[in-house]
Amino acid sequence: MRCVFDNATVLYGEGFVAVQGYVVIEDGVINEVGTGGYSGRGADIVDAGGGIIAPCFTNSHVHLGDSAGADLGAYLSIGERVAKSGVKYEAHNHPDAVDAIAASLDLMRQGGTTAFCDFREGGVEGIGLLKSVQNMPGRILGRPLDDEDIFNYCDGLGISTIKEYSGEKLEKMLENRGGKLVAIHAGEARDDVLDAMKIDPDFVVHLTNAGPQSLREVFERKIPIVLCPRANASFGVGLPDLKAIFESDCLIGLGTDNVMANPPNMLREIEFTWKLYRGLYKDPGFDARMVLRAATVNGRRILGLPDNTIKEGNQADFIVTKPMEYAVDPVLALVHRIGPSDIKEVVSPPYPS
Numbered sequence: 001m002r003c004v005f006d007n008a009t010v011l012y013g014e015g016f017v018a019v020q021g022y023v024v025i026e027d028g029v030i031n032e033v034g035t036g037g038y039s040g041r042g043a044d045i046v047d048a049g050g051g052i053i054a055p056c057f058t059n060s061h062v063h064l065g066d067s068a069g070a071d072l073g074a075y076l077s078i079g080e081r082v083a084k085s086g087v088k089y090e091a092h093n094h095p096d097a098v099d100a101i102a103a104s105l106d107l108m109r110q111g112g113t114t115a116f117c118d119f120r121e122g123g124v125e126g127i128g129l130l131k132s133v134q135n136m137p138g139r140i141l142g143r144p145l146d147d148e149d150i151f152n153y154c155d156g157l158g159i160s161t162i163k164e165y166s167g168e169k170l171e172k173m174l175e176n177r178g179g180k181l182v183a184i185h186a187g188e189a190r191d192d193v194l195d196a197m198k199i200d201p202d203f204v205v206h207l208t209n210a211g212p213q214s215l216r217e218v219f220e221r222k223i224p225i226v227l228c229p230r231a232n233a234s235f236g237v238g239l240p241d242l243k244a245i246f247e248s249d250c251l252i253g254l255g256t257d258n259v260m261a262n263p264p265n266m267l268r269e270i271e272f273t274w275k276l277y278r279g280l281y282k283d284p285g286f287d288a289r290m291v292l293r294a295a296t297v298n299g300r301r302i303l304g305l306p307d308n309t310i311k312e313g314n315q316a317d318f319i320v321t322k323p324m325e326y327a328v329d330p331v332l333a334l335v336h337r338i339g340p341s342d343i344k345e346v347v348s349p350p351y352p353s
């Protein structure tokens with residue numbers, strides 16, 4: 001089936017080059033991106049009305065399990081909220097916990113997110129609950145209860161902090177790692193990054209309180225980094241050194257972290273990150289495309305999911321916004337002007353495929 005989104009501003013390729021034109025999709029794959037009006041025949045033509053077409057978001061770090069407790073314990077410390085005996089488990093044990101996870105996933109999709117990575121608590125059972133309402137591709141990184149071999153049930157291991165397990169226990173858990181993902185919260189409330197790096201993670205999350213030596217180690221090893229600045233601020237634990245991190249050669253993704261502490265809205269995440277950087281470092285030259293890339297195509301790459309850059313041969317996985325009549329810069333229109341209700345359409349591969 002051939003379908004055309006005509007009369008659009010298309011953010012083409014990794015550089016998000018604005019193309020005034022159209023996108024042709026054939027059986028779910030982008031077949032052509034052209035300039036001007038579409039003049040071909042035999043296609044279903046959708047008039048995008050001058051809206052922006054951009055890759056869908058990747059929420060590269062989220063805990064959907066605490067969706068039933070929005071702002072639970074908001075004025076407590078991060079430890080009191082998310083540690084083993086933290087209040088977040090009140091949300092996990094809420095009678096509507098699974099419905100709340102489904103509602104968060106719907107909210108994410110409405111906001112243009114079509115892939116995610118969840119650090120899922122609750123062992124094999126917790127993984128099953130999330131999978132029962134999953135509506136988009138995602139990487140579920142579980143945490144074993146007792147001696148469960150988590151790798152048999154999900155896409156990998158998502159470790160809370162390096163101090164959660166003894167060295168011996170970690171070694172045993174990682175024995176069956178195979179080709180699956182292993183990721184870890186590192187440097188969130190304190191600098192434990194060098195210890196976290198000992199497990200050779202596929203990516204690290206946060207680096208909020210990473211000192212110079214820790215950052216150097218991550219940068220030298222080119223370990224991908226997932227940042228959650230809005231959640232860090234919400235938890236009151238500090239902010240990552242965005243300047244050093246964005247200037248490094250590491251692949252950078254963005255995530256919204258605990259739904260309990262931070263709504264899973266990637267549009268808010270990119271606005272916050274972009275402005276925070278400019279404000280903190282007094283740098284009006286910081287390019288919003290860096291942030292948009294982190295929030296979209298980089299996340300797919302970190303998680304090993306199909307590329308959703310808008311270019312020929314890739315699956316159609318993009319948002320179409322309402323027209324932004326007076327927007328001089330379509331990237332900035334996305335990064336700090338639109339909200340979820342301005343997204344007219346989310347085009348993505350069927351799930352499950």
Ligand SMILES: [Zn+2]
Nearest residue numbers: 119185257258
């Ligand atoms: Zn987290």
